[in-house]
Amino acid sequence: MVRILLIVVFILSTSGVIRCARANDDDGHGFVRSLDPKLLSLKEEKLSHFRIYWHDITSGSNATSISVVRPSNISATGFGIINVIDDPLTLGPKLSSKLVGRAQGFYALSSQEELGLLMSMNFAFTEGKYNGSTITVLGRNPVFHKVREMPVIGGSGLFRFARGYVQARTHTLNMKTGDAIVEYNCYVLHY
Ligand SMILES: *[C@@H]1O[C@H](CO)[C@@H](O)[C@H](O)[C@H]1NC(C)=O
Ligand SMILES: *[C@@H]1O[C@H](CO)[C@@H](O)[C@H](O)[C@H]1NC(C)=O
Ligand SMILES: *[C@@H]1O[C@H](CO)[C@@H](O)[C@H](O)[C@H]1NC(C)=O
DSSP: HHHHHHHHHHHHHHHHHHHHHHHHTTTTOOEEEEEGGGTTTTOOOOOEEEEEEEEEOOSTTTTTTTEEEOOOOOOOTTTTEEEEEEEEEEEEEESSEEEEEEHHHHHHEEOSOOOOEEEEEEEEEOGGGGOOOOEEEEEEEEETTTTTEEEEEEGGGGTTTOOEEEEEEEEEEEEEOOOEEEEEEEEEOOO
């Protein structure tokens, strides 16, 4: 009786071993493993909202936004221009209000029909417990539309696993210099 049991256990365990080996072969040499989310202290996902003002200063000696690509023949929509930005993010619409971070990245004028930007930027926060954390915004920004919605595609630090969206509304736009202050309402799911 004991011997039969041992044989059954042996057969089960060897077939198990064979299955594991085959699974490892199939899933790309076994370099990926699943992890218990608790090991990364991931608990409840939460939704955060914050409103910040984005200052794009293209003029003067302290410009925070500079053109790095300018086509030789610039069309009415500026198609082809690319600006690199390091724009202050403040709590109020005034540049002198509390600085909470900077929007770093670039935008490309990528529409031939209207003034439409491809935005690719990280909001790098410097305030309080968010200091050092970032969210990444990547999306389409037709600047003369009242509300422009762009996806939040990720984040770091306290914003790990972030996803969500931002809504941008122009607060002021200086048509002479191109300087702009834009209100960003950010809705972000993260842990
Ligand atoms: C540029 O920044 C410097 C240092 O913050 C400041 O002293 C100066 O007034 C600024 N210039 C302009 C034109 O804003
Ligand atoms: C520049 O653009 C204008 C209008 O878009 C066009 O009429 C003109 O031929 C262009 N010039 C060159 C050199 O491509
Ligand atoms: C944010 O963190 C950096 C580096 O850790 C530090 O130098 C800086 O003083 C911090 N800023 C604020 C506002 O706490």
